[in-house]
Amino acid sequence: MHSNETRYFGIMACESEGFPPFGERQFYRHLCKLGRSLGMETFVFSPHQVDPDTKTVTAYTYLSEQGGWQKKVYPLPQLIYDRSFPSRKGRYGSHRLAVRRMLALQPVRFLGHGLKGKWEVHRALHRDPELRPYLPKTERLQGRNQLLRWLRDRGQAFLKPVNGSHGKGTLHISRRDSGYRIQARTATNRPLEVSFASARPLLLWVSRFIGRRSYLIQQYLELTGSEGGVFDIRSLVQKNGRGLWELTGMAVRKGGSGSITSNLHGGGTAEAIKPFLEREYGSEKALSIESSLRFLSEKIPPALEAVNGRMAELGLDLGVDRDGKVWVIEVNSKPGRSVFHRLCEKKAEWSSVRNPVAYANHLLRRSRADRPQPVLKQVRQNL
Amino acid sequence: MAKTKLAIQVQNGSVHPEDSYVMLGEALIKKWKIPTNQTLTLRYGAARKEIRVLPLSQSAVLRISDSLAGQLGLHHGVKLILDYRPGSKTLALGPLIGVLVSRVYSHLADRPFGATTAFCKEMTEACALYGGFVYFFTAEDISPGSSTVTGWSYAGRWVKRSFPVPSVVYNRLTSRKLENKPIVQHFMRDVKSRSGAAVFNEKYLDKTEVFAALRKESSLQAYLPESYSFKNFAMLKAMCKKHGIVFLKPITGSLGKGIIKIVRQPEGGYMCYFTSLNGGRKQSYPTLTSFFQAHSGKMKQRRYQIQQGLRLIEVGGRPVDFRALVQRSQTGEWTITSIVGRIAGNNTFVSNLARGGSLCTVLEAVTKSNITAGGKAGANAKLRKASLDIAQGIERQIPGHFGELGIDLALDTSGRVWLLEVNSKPSKDDNTPSGDSKIRPSVKRLILYSQYLASK
Numbered sequence: 140m141h142s143n144e145t146r147y148f149g150i151m152a153c154e155s156e157g158f159p160p161f162g163e164r165q166f167y168r169h170l171c172k173l174g175r176s177l178g179m180e181t182f183v184f185s186p187h188q189v190d191p192d193t194k195t196v197t198a199y200t201y202l203s204e205q206g207g208w209q210k211k212v213y214p215l216p217q218l219i220y221d222r223s224f225p226s227r228k229g230r231y232g233s234h235r236l237a238v239r240r241m242l243a244l245q246p247v248r249f250l251g252h253g254l255k256g257k258w259e260v261h262r263a264l265h266r267d268p269e270l271r272p273y274l275p276k277t278e279r280l281q282g283r284n285q286l287l288r289w290l291r292d293r294g295q296a297f298l299k300p301v302n303g304s305h306g307k308g309t310l311h312i313s314r315r316d317s318g319y320r321i322q323a324r325t326a327t328n329r330p331l332e333v334s335f336a337s338a339r340p341l342l343l344w345v346s347r348f349i350g351r352r353s354y355l356i357q358q359y360l361e362l363t364g365s366e367g368g369v370f371d372i373r374s375l376v377q378k379n380g381r382g383l384w385e386l387t388g389m390a391v392r393k394g395g396s397g398s399i400t401s402n403l404h405g406g407g408t409a410e411a412i413k414p415f416l417e418r419e420y421g422s423e424k425a426l427s428i429e430s431s432l433r434f435l436s437e438k439i440p441p442a443l444e445a446v447n448g449r450m451a452e453l454g455l456d457l458g459v460d461r462d463g464k465v466w467v468i469e470v471n472s473k474p475g476r477s478v479f480h481r482l483c484e485k486k487a488e489w490s491s492v493r494n495p496v497a498y499a500n501h502l503l504r505r506s507r508a509d510r511p512q513p514v515l516k517q518v519r520q521n522l
Numbered sequence: 523m524a525k526t527k528l529a530i531q532v533q534n535g536s537v538h539p540e541d542s543y544v545m546l547g548e549a550l551i552k553k554w555k556i557p558t559n560q561t562l563t564l565r566y567g568a569a570r571k572e573i574r575v576l577p578l579s580q581s582a583v584l585r586i587s588d589s590l591a592g593q594l595g596l597h598h599g600v601k602l603i604l605d606y607r608p609g610s611k612t613l614a615l616g617p618l619i620g621v622l623v624s625r626v627y628s629h630l631a632d633r634p635f636g637a638t639t640a641f642c643k644e645m646t647e648a649c650a651l652y653g654g655f656v657y658f659f660t661a662e663d664i665s666p667g668s669s670t671v672t673g674w675s676y677a678g679r680w681v682k683r684s685f686p687v688p689s690v691v692y693n694r695l696t697s698r699k700l701e702n703k704p705i706v707q708h709f710m711r712d713v714k715s716r717s718g719a720a721v722f723n724e725k726y727l728d729k730t731e732v733f734a735a736l737r738k739e740s741s742l743q744a745y746l747p748e749s750y751s752f753k754n755f756a757m758l759k760a761m762c763k764k765h766g767i768v769f770l771k772p773i774t775g776s777l778g779k780g781i782i783k784i785v786r787q788p789e790g791g792y793m794c795y796f797t798s799l800n801g802g803r804k805q806s807y808p809t810l811t812s813f814f815q816a817h818s819g820k821m822k823q824r825r826y827q828i829q830q831g832l833r834l835i836e837v838g839g840r841p842v843d844f845r846a847l848v849q850r851s852q853t854g855e856w857t858i859t860s861i862v863g864r865i866a867g868n869n870t871f872v873s874n875l876a877r878g879g880s881l882c883t884v885l886e887a888v889t890k891s892n893i894t895a896g897g898k899a900g901a902n903a904k905l906r907k908a909s910l911d912i913a914q915g916i917e918r919q920i921p922g923h924f925g926e927l928g929i930d931l932a933l934d935t936s937g938r939v940w941l942l943e944v945n946s947k948p949s950k951d952d953n954t955p956s957g958d959s960k961i962r963p964s965v966k967r968l969i970l971y972s973q974y975l976a977s978k
Contacts, residue, residue: 269529269531269581269583272580272581273580273581423558423576423577424576424577424579426537426538426543426576427545427576427577427578427579428579429537430533430537430545430576430578430585431578431579431580431581433533433534433535433537434531434533434585437533437534462579463579464579464580465579465580
């Protein structure tokens, strides 16, 4: 690739209803405008719209001077920013297949590798002794005896699917005087509460609920504020235009009371961290909590890259318990940005959009010598 | 006094408009009752910072901002001893050990200290294991009156940067000339008086000074061969009459150079043995007068020690001596780190390793030697006792702070222990016959003793 060649930067999304046919339109509009201002032809595409004969793709780009979104045919991009969420079952397989076909046509680089399941993430972080104190005790869920042992030793356990998101399919099981109680979220994120008088029906119910999916069993954390509402901290870390990690911003996400996760998908609210932590923990402790949140934001990206390969951005879900202990709850390689919009944090919101484009520009400008990436490895890690 | 080892965690940026805070585990703050509502002094070497302490809820580390770390010369991941002194409201981090070395070859990225580089790395590793930070500097790196020193530290590679004046200075200068430079002398005085640093292995020991000092201790006289500063022919004559073997040793000599051994022959006359850099030679003289006439010129140029010769034990016809490394422990007590036997090389009567000798254990040396059966019993215990007695005698009689001494001892065939020499700059290469573990006990002791000094 020569510097005077046109550089094509593709944002990969899943098709949906409407025009243009995908979600996050506002975000993509900014990406297209910013990309073009840096001299990259930037467009949004679905892998299903690739024409293998001409090695082109029918895609959408935003052109202010032509009044908005335009449908156009482009060559296959050199660099892909993967924003696809093929969540529904049938769709997942066909999306995977379409991506694989596209990659077979010509080598393409991704802005960053995606993360594998939660268990791999946990193991990668656990390798670093500095991060260990911040990881809740976690094991792969392997059997009934293991679950009963956890409940006997700790009184409660948190179960979550290895590949889930938004708190879907999670279970909080606790021992009661009269038996056991489960607070769960179904696959469609509906809250559910059931009680059992003994272990036998509990185990039967749990194994039916879980089915054949892989689960983790985790130390249950009391991540509620003083008023009983659930909250967590979202930290967005991104590579910038120099290819270096930076902390774009942090925010508190508060869920409605009674829910077991604080996902904004469940209709929560956002708040700036400083005033929130000071109110909840006092000013002295707030400083050290903030320091630990920043410490984790600084250490987790390189720790994951060491195992997982180059990445572009991460959304860290961090929890703070009643004692002020900070916990790593989850790491997301396709993070959302809405929390900064809700907070009216203009600077963080703007950086969160600009960083992936600036990083793409950084990658595409580097010499050819730096470029070779094992294509097969890319396929494996992104699918 | 409250002390613990912890890792330094350096964080980019700051959560507070001022950088002047350190974060410590909540459990530690409670246990030591460290106040979080007032200013404390953080000490690291000669550096002092006014800080506030904030509680960290789950990690047993000491976390500071990168700018404070930069001011103090602290690296991420360094393990140090934290020492809380409520009386002076001080948190002391350390020990910050500065090793004064003779020279740096800055163009050699891998071996800036030449053959000593391995020892310097070992010191660094021992610090990481037991707690402490070590850097290395030369006389040229000292800027008089400054509270910082430019030194080299190892973290994957050798890096030169500025550090606070250390809390413990370990003198590894290998020549008296360097040691006597005004800048070095001034630095050592200055760090002791200004920042209360401890300086150990303060100076080279002079053989005459050592023997003269130890002679004052009646309990040590039995270890000392008859020995005088050489004055005149009459003295030579008297010594040769009294002892079958007499040594003449240059007072400022090292590596066994220029030593003369005079052996009275049964049939009359004297056989004289000379060492030089390339082995030895011998020559016989009919009388002491003829020997003296041939050598009096040389003997006027340098100062010599005249010493009673000993019938030392031998292995296969080669003389054996012993090198004890005696070091001060984490409580400041003299302890024996190692004693090894040294069998002299073929062409020399000096067992210095630089002259081609070989190492063995005390037991091996004694068992294989021509020692009498009565002498063999308890030889090891006698060597150990002598080593400690002598180290304590030096401490009592000679001004200056020594953290380690290399004590050269010998056994005569009757099993009596004799002192040959005391070295205040023992080599770090020859005190363990088999170096299988990564950090040698001698290096571990240096770090633990430095911790003791820093906490005094």
